Amino acid sequence: MSDRLFIFDTTLRDGEQVPGCQLNTVEKIQVARQLELLGVDVIEAGFPISSPGDFNSVIEISKAVTWPVICALTRAVQKDIDVAAEALKYARHKRIHTGIGTSDEHIRYKFNSNREEIIERAVAAVKYARKYVEDVEFYAEDAGRTDNEYLARVVEAVIKAGATVVNIPDTTGYCLPSEYGAKIKYLMEHVEGIHRAVISTHCHNDHGMATANTMAGVLNGARQVEVTINGIGERAGNTSLEEVAMIVKCHKDIGIETNINTQKIYPTSRMVSSLMNMPVQPNKAIVGRNAFAHSSGIHQDGVLKNVQTYEIIDPRDVGIDDNSIVLTARSGRAALKNRLHVLGIDLPQDKLDKVYEDFLRLADKKKDINDDDILLLAGADRSQNHRIKLDYLQVTSGVGVHSVASLGLDISGEKFENCASGNGPVDAAIKALKKIINRQMTLKEFTIQAISKGSDDVGKVHMQVEYDNRVYYGFGANTDIIAASVEAYIDCINKFKPD
Ligand code: KIV
Ligand code: ZN
Numbered sequence: 001m002s003d004r005l006f007i008f009d010t011t012l013r014d015g016e017q018v019p020g021c022q023l024n025t026v027e028k029i030q031v032a033r034q035l036e037l038l039g040v041d042v043i044e045a046g047f048p049i050s051s052p053g054d055f056n057s058v059i060e061i062s063k064a065v066t067w068p069v070i071c072a073l074t075r076a077v078q079k080d081i082d083v084a085a086e087a088l089k090y091a092r093h094k095r096i097h098t099g100i101g102t103s104d105e106h107i108r109y110k111f112n113s114n115r116e117e118i119i120e121r122a123v124a125a126v127k128y129a130r131k132y133v134e135d136v137e138f139y140a141e142d143a144g145r146t147d148n149e150y151l152a153r154v155v156e157a158v159i160k161a162g163a164t165v166v167n168i169p170d171t172t173g174y175c176l177p178s179e180y181g182a183k184i185k186y187l188m189e190h191v192e193g194i195h196r197a198v199i200s201t202h203c204h205n206d207h208g209m210a211t212a213n214t215m216a217g218v219l220n221g222a223r224q225v226e227v228t229i230n231g232i233g234e235r236a237g238n239t240s241l242e243e244v245a246m247i248v249k250c251h252k253d254i255g256i257e258t259n260i261n262t263q264k265i266y267p268t269s270r271m272v273s274s275l276m277n278m279p280v281q282p283n284k285a286i287v288g289r290n291a292f293a294h295s296s297g298i299h300q301d302g303v304l305k306n307v308q309t310y311e312i313i314d315p316r317d318v319g320i321d322d323n324s325i326v327l328t329a330r331s332g333r334a335a336l337k338n339r340l341h342v343l344g345i346d347l348p349q350d351k352l353d354k355v356y357e358d359f360l361r362l363a364d365k366k367k368d369i370n371d372d373d374i375l376l377l378a379g380a381d382r383s384q385n386h387r388i389k390l391d392y393l394q395v396t397s398g399v400g401v402h403s404v405a406s407l408g409l410d411i412s413g414e415k416f417e418n419c420a421s422g423n424g425p426v427d428a429a430i431k432a433l434k435k436i437i438n439r440q441m442t443l444k445e446f447t448i449q450a451i452s453k454g455s456d457d458v459g460k461v462h463m464q465v466e467y468d469n470r471v472y473y474g475f476g477a478n479t480d481i482i483a484a485s486v487e488a489y490i491d492c493i494n495k496f497k498p499d
Helices: 025-038 052-064 078-087 104-110 115-130 148-161 177-190 210-219 241-250 262-275 297-305 333-342 349-365 371-378 425-436 481-495
Strands: 006-009 042-046 069-073 094-101 136-141 165-170 198-203 224-227 388-396 403-411 414-422 441-450 459-467 470-478
Touching (some): 025 042, 042 052, 078 094, 078 115, 094 104, 094 165, 115 136, 115 148, 136 148, 148 165, 148 177, 165 210, 210 241, 241 262, 333 349, 333 371, 349 371, 388 425, 388 481, 403 481, 425 441, 425 481
Parallel strands (some): 006 224, 069 094
16 A cells, blocks of 8 residues: 655645746736646645735635645744635635744844743644644754754644644755654654654755755655656756655655646646746756657667666656647647647637737737647737736848847836837837837846747747845736847836835
């Protein structure tokens, strides 16, 4: 009999904390429904006290999904717990995730406190949360750098206080796999009552060891893993769901099972990447564009003779099928609808009609329409309600000539236009834009990326613009990269806080 490993997905909390990855409530619901289809056990839906948006998202996600436990994060503070309990009121299965820093660094510098007082606060928070819900998870923040003896005392105390799950985060991504595995083993062996709670891993990837550390935790007794889709998360990210799910599936010898429907992995990865405008690195394990591409002659020869020579995972097992690039200008509405459905998106008829029109327009410019393009089209109306829209753009550029751009904007229905020259087409277009939007703003970061390989591809542009001592993130996508750049700049401006 295999042991069950619970999958706790924190894409919508730890993942969403990444600058530029914020989703609105409708998008979060879309991701939550997809996570339910994927088969995750717990969805961490947000940190309700942190903002009205997070509070509202936890409420709406609680209403939208049925099977997974909905979890809300808090600090070890009564007000946080009150607000989390309120946000969870519609959840069929609910969990409060409360906790406090336990490393000496956190105790001294963050709380100006001492070890005994931290245990008291931890116990009080768990007891308080238990007044609202039966399922309380406790996190010992920075457990990775917390000494094991003290950590064991904290864990024992919170289990006695009623914690049903205890999370051992390697918050800074500091641990070696052997060290993290030994930490879990130490707890399993030294904490009285440990079997009354599930021990959970939560590993960050600062040293590129998040998945290795998570697996070391599992091999030593952890039975819940905290993960995100595509490994997104603060700094270098969190452990990625798809890696852990496929490791335990491939290594039957470990004797662990999850509830993940692995064929939903790829569509989920595409959806999260597209909604968050966060590209997946091409060589990312399991879901990267090159994860199953064999380019060396020796490998290709082997794979042609027998695919098992170089492939340990059948791409179909993670939902990558040969249909990933099938839509062209000749594809009908039904084919588009079907592809969107595979990608986890079911649109009402009017929205489908609009996406189909955009699809045909794009297909005129681009031969093959891939999943990323379709997800972009399906999400394109995200900018529809923006106050400032690009009306037209004309650029002249080339070698040996000055680039010149003229550009028109629609600002709340009023038309404005201007022109400028620059040291390149993007520079000229942005200078023209700045003549209309006359504010002190500085471009801090600018990346252009094509999704597939052709010169007809859709270019994605990510930008950061500083205005009034704040940095705003913007995104644009277009087969014309100058237009995509201007759209990304406008996206930033649309997010400026009002003066
Ligand atoms: O990394 C961390 O320690 C966390 C906790 C808040 C669970 O995300
Ligand atoms: Zn974290």
